[in-house]
Amino acid sequence: MKNVLFALMSIVLLAGCGGKQAEPAKEAEAHHDEAPSNFVSLTDAQMKTVEIQLGTIDRKNLTTSISANGMLSVPNHNKAFVTALHSGVVRTLTIQPGDFVQKGQAIATIVNPEIVELQRSLITVNAEISMAEIEERRQRELVEGQAAPLKNLQMAQTRLKTLRAERAAVQKHLSVLGVREGGTLTSTLRVVAPISGTVSTVQAQIGSNVDASTPIAEIVNNAQLHLDLFVYEKDLPRLHKNQVIHFTLTNSPGTEYDAQIYSIGTAFARASKTIPVHAIVKGDKTGLIEGMNITALISIGTAVLPAVPTEAIVSFGGQDYIFVKTDAAPVDVHSKENAHPETTGATFERIQVIKGASDVGYTEIRPVKPVPEGARIITKGAFFVLARMTNAGEHEH
Numbered sequence: 001m002k003n004v005l006f007a008l009m010s011i012v013l014l015a016g017c018g019g020k021q022a023e024p025a026k027e028a029e030a031h032h033d034e035a036p037s038n039f040v041s042l043t044d045a046q047m048k049t050v051e052i053q054l055g056t057i058d059r060k061n062l063t064t065s066i067s068a069n070g071m072l073s074v075p076n077h078n079k080a081f082v083t084a085l086h087s088g089v090v091r092t093l094t095i096q097p098g099d100f101v102q103k104g105q106a107i108a109t110i111v112n113p114e115i116v117e118l119q120r121s122l123i124t125v126n127a128e129i130s131m132a133e134i135e136e137r138r139q140r141e142l143v144e145g146q147a148a149p150l151k152n153l154q155m156a157q158t159r160l161k162t163l164r165a166e167r168a169a170v171q172k173h174l175s176v177l178g179v180r181e182g183g184t185l186t187s188t189l190r191v192v193a194p195i196s197g198t199v200s201t202v203q204a205q206i207g208s209n210v211d212a213s214t215p216i217a218e219i220v221n222n223a224q225l226h227l228d229l230f231v232y233e234k235d236l237p238r239l240h241k242n243q244v245i246h247f248t249l250t251n252s253p254g255t256e257y258d259a260q261i262y263s264i265g266t267a268f269a270r271a272s273k274t275i276p277v278h279a280i281v282k283g284d285k286t287g288l289i290e291g292m293n294i295t296a297l298i299s300i301g302t303a304v305l306p307a308v309p310t311e312a313i314v315s316f317g318g319q320d321y322i323f324v325k326t327d328a329a330p331v332d333v334h335s336k337e338n339a340h341p342e343t344t345g346a347t348f349e350r351i352q353v354i355k356g357a358s359d360v361g362y363t364e365i366r367p368v369k370p371v372p373e374g375a376r377i378i379t380k381g382a383f384f385v386l387a388r389m390t391n392a393g394e395h396e397h
Contacts, residue, residue: 039326039350055376057307084212093202135160196219229245243298245279260282309363316390325375325376
């Protein structure tokens with residue numbers, strides 16, 4: 001009897017263990033079958049609540065463009081170093097970085113005793129010229145009266161010409177330095193701005209020794225900002241002079257600016273496989289300075305392309321999608337209200353697309369899988385559908 005009871009208990013235990021092992025297997029199989037779905041169903045009420053609108057993939061005349069990166073620059077003739085035309089020690093300095101200066105405006109003064117010597121030389125040579133002119137007239141009278149040889153007159157004339165040439169050289173030197181002839185002797189020189197623009201850097205300070213090779217400051221005129229772009233070889237045939245460029249600052253994309261191509265390079269830039277393209281910035285340049293990185297779109301014409309309203313495209317996980325209406329039954333296991341057979345609505349499939357040119361509120365798309373001609377897509381409210389789909393997927397797991 002004991003043997004019979006032991007056998008029955010063993011059978012029951014084995015059966016129970018077998019059942020428990022089978023349950024995890026069924027759960028794993030069920031979990032494996034639940035792959036992420038690209039389908040979502042909505043009731044008519046839901047579509048009406050969020051104002052979902054349907055449309056089709058249309059063919060639109062869009063402006064196509066080339067994307068390129070670059071940098072803002074100022075041409076060399078719009079930049080200048082401020083230097084002293086004579087060596088000396090900086091006595092005053094009236095500028096700082098960011099100041100706007102006009103051409104000819106005094107921005108510093110320097111002191112050098114040698115400037116006094118130049119002025120003294122001019123006074124001396126003027127006195128000598130006066131004496132030489134008197135001697136030249138006297139010798140001329142003597143020669144005319146045959147009281148002196150002709151060579152004496154010639155020597156006096158040569159002396160006068162030499163002194164006049166010396167005076168002209170000293171006068172020119174002082175004029176370049178900005179020292180007025182006939183004024184009081186001074187050892188101070190004014191240093192003026194060679195161009196109008198904004199002071200970008202100031203290298204000198206009061207007490208600094210400067211000369212013609214030592215910049216006191218640098219001035220940049222942003223009135224003629226240029227755009228230096230780098231485009232790939234494959235895009236070169238589609239570029240030409242006077243093409244319009246729309247660009248934004250890489251670190252501040254909120255404002256769009258315009259430029260126009262004026263020069264296209266004929267050689268690769270350094271060791272890269274890109275060609276430099278130069279453009280002039282047009283219109284308002286407020287906030288733009290040399291050295292800023294930019295992202296540009298070069299307009300290359302128009303083309304008829306398959307497109308949808310830009311808001312019909314949603315992004316998820318680094319990829320772009322549209323929602324296409326399918327013939328599947330509108331059943332959504334995650335919605336209790338859709339569990340009733342009488343509920344009506346529509347089912348949509350999420351299809352990945354590759355975006356192209358954007359213009360006038362439409363964006364070119366290239367679906368990664370075929371979409372039937374005339375298929376209905378969500379043109380408004382796609383973001384709500386994506387949110388509902390992703391939230392449902394998170395709830396599953």
